[in-house]
Each structure stands twice: as structure tokens, then as C-alpha cells.
Amino acid sequence: MEDEKQLIQQAQQGNPVAFEQLIAEHQKRIFSIAYRIAGNSDDAADMAQEVLVKIFKNINKFKGDSKFSTWIYRVATNTCLDELKRIRRHPSYSLDQEIDTEEGSISAEIEDDAPTPEESAERKAVRDAVNIAIARLGDDHKKVIVLRDLQGFSYEEIAKIMNCSEGTVKSRISRARSQLKKILQQDRELFADYFVK
Incomplete structure (x- = not known):
């Protein structure tokens, strides 16, 4: 735990190497939380990236009142839910959606050669x-x-x-x-x- 405290102090002073070491063991769980909230890996990857940025920008706000991991997962769940709301307000378009052209409607055909x-x-x-x-x-x-x-x-x-x-x-x-x-x-x-x- 002393190592973690030192890494936190160094990260709070702007040391990117300390931040990377500090966050390394939590990255998989952050992505997993993001995936469960987003429901797909593309949005989850974006959410997880947003979580890491938010943790980096706000690490000085961590005062040690709880475990560092608890603080990280609070930031992760709140950030992912905020991102989900943003995504819902600005929906993306599916490749399955037909596109209207002068010659008529066309749809994207993407071959899936994975075993099913x-x-x-x-x-x-x-x-x-x-x-x-x-x-x-x-x-x-x-x-x-x-x-x-x-x-x-x-x-x-x-x-x-x-x-x-x-x-x-x-x-x-x-x-x-x-x-x-x-x-x-x-x-x-x-x-x-x-x-x-």
C-alpha cells in the first residue's frame, strides 16, 4: 500500500509514468464496467478512454478518504453513465441502414466469415x-x-x-x-x- 500511496503522490504531481503504473491493474475492470454499461465494445472503448482521461485530470481530487480503487470505480461508473446519456442524445447510424441514392436504395453488405x-x-x-x-x-x-x-x-x-x-x-x-x-x-x-x- 505504501507503493500505491507514493504512486498516487507522484501522479498528483503530474508524473505520467506513475499514473500508468497506478492505473494498470484497473484498466481491464474499467473496460468491463464500460462494456456492461455501453453494451458494445466500440462505445465501451471510448467510455473507458474517457474514464482514464477523467481520472488523470481529477487525480488531485483524490484525498484518501476511501481506497483508491473505490474512487476509480466510482469515477468509472459515473463517467460511463454520463457518456451513455450523451450517446443516446446523439445516436449514430447503423451500417444496416439503407442509403438513398438517385438510383434507389442500397444497403451495405459486409461479409462475416467467422464460424457461427x-x-x-x-x-x-x-x-x-x-x-x-x-x-x-x-x-x-x-x-x-x-x-x-x-x-x-x-x-x-x-x-x-x-x-x-x-x-x-x-x-x-x-x-x-x-x-x-x-x-x-x-x-x-x-x-x-x-x-x-
């Missing part, structure tokens, strides 16, 4: 459905699901990250899971094998 085994397709369908369902949750519920069920943080850690009580965290997790189950059960035929009454 049935099991892989089923897993992807479930993963996509869960990501879509998570995206439909409110911000507080989305945060707790991502932090607890997808990232494995303890109730205590989540309470620190979200700056609320453990009881509030447990309550939000319970409501979020219930809401997720309802969303996913809307299409019971597809998910009959994955949910038990």
Missing part, C-alpha cells in the same frame, strides 16, 4: 438480451447490477463506490434483479431454459 456454432450463437443471444435488459434499467439499478453481478464487488465496496449505505445497495440490487427478470421473461420462449420459477 449453435452454442456460441445461443450464448451470444442470451448475453445480448441481458445487456439490452441491463440498458433498460434506471441508472442506480444499472450501477449495482454491473458492480455486483458482473464485476463481483462486495456490498461494502459498492456502498463506498456509490456513496450510500449497504442496506440501500442490497435493496437496489434486489429491485434491479427483479426488474431484470421481468424484462427477460417477456420473451419466455427464448429464455425458458435459463430461468427457473
Whole structure:
């Protein structure tokens, strides 16, 4: 922990090498949080980059009141949710969308030569459905699901990250899971094998 304190002090003094060393062990988890909130790797990569920039710019605001990792993941979840709101306000266009020309409509054709085994397709369908369902949750519920069920943080850690009580965290997790189950059960035929009454 002494090494971490020294790295924090050096990073706060503007040392980029210290910052890189300090953030290295957290990068995968930051991307994972971003991916779970964004639902796709392109937006997640942009979000994770934005998180790193925000941490770098605001590292002087870290006062040591909590663990450094707790502060990082608070910045990550809040930044990713802010970015998600920005993306929704300014949607991008899909390659599947037809383009109107003088000769008529055309659509992009991109060949996918990747193998598509049935099991892989089923897993992807479930993963996509869960990501879509998570995206439909409110911000507080989305945060707790991502932090607890997808990232494995303890109730205590989540309470620190979200700056609320453990009881509030447990309550939000319970409501979020219930809401997720309802969303996913809307299409019971597809998910009959994955949910038990």
C-alpha cells in the first residue's frame, strides 16, 4: 500500500509514468464496467478512454478518504453513465441502414466469415438480451447490477463506490434483479431454459 500511496503522490504531481503504473491493474475492470454499461465494445472503448482521461485530470481530487480503487470505480461508473446519456442524445447510424441514392436504395453488405456454432450463437443471444435488459434499467439499478453481478464487488465496496449505505445497495440490487427478470421473461420462449420459477 505504501507503493500505491507514493504512486498516487507522484501522479498528483503530474508524473505520467506513475499514473500508468497506478492505473494498470484497473484498466481491464474499467473496460468491463464500460462494456456492461455501453453494451458494445466500440462505445465501451471510448467510455473507458474517457474514464482514464477523467481520472488523470481529477487525480488531485483524490484525498484518501476511501481506497483508491473505490474512487476509480466510482469515477468509472459515473463517467460511463454520463457518456451513455450523451450517446443516446446523439445516436449514430447503423451500417444496416439503407442509403438513398438517385438510383434507389442500397444497403451495405459486409461479409462475416467467422464460424457461427449453435452454442456460441445461443450464448451470444442470451448475453445480448441481458445487456439490452441491463440498458433498460434506471441508472442506480444499472450501477449495482454491473458492480455486483458482473464485476463481483462486495456490498461494502459498492456502498463506498456509490456513496450510500449497504442496506440501500442490497435493496437496489434486489429491485434491479427483479426488474431484470421481468424484462427477460417477456420473451419466455427464448429464455425458458435459463430461468427457473
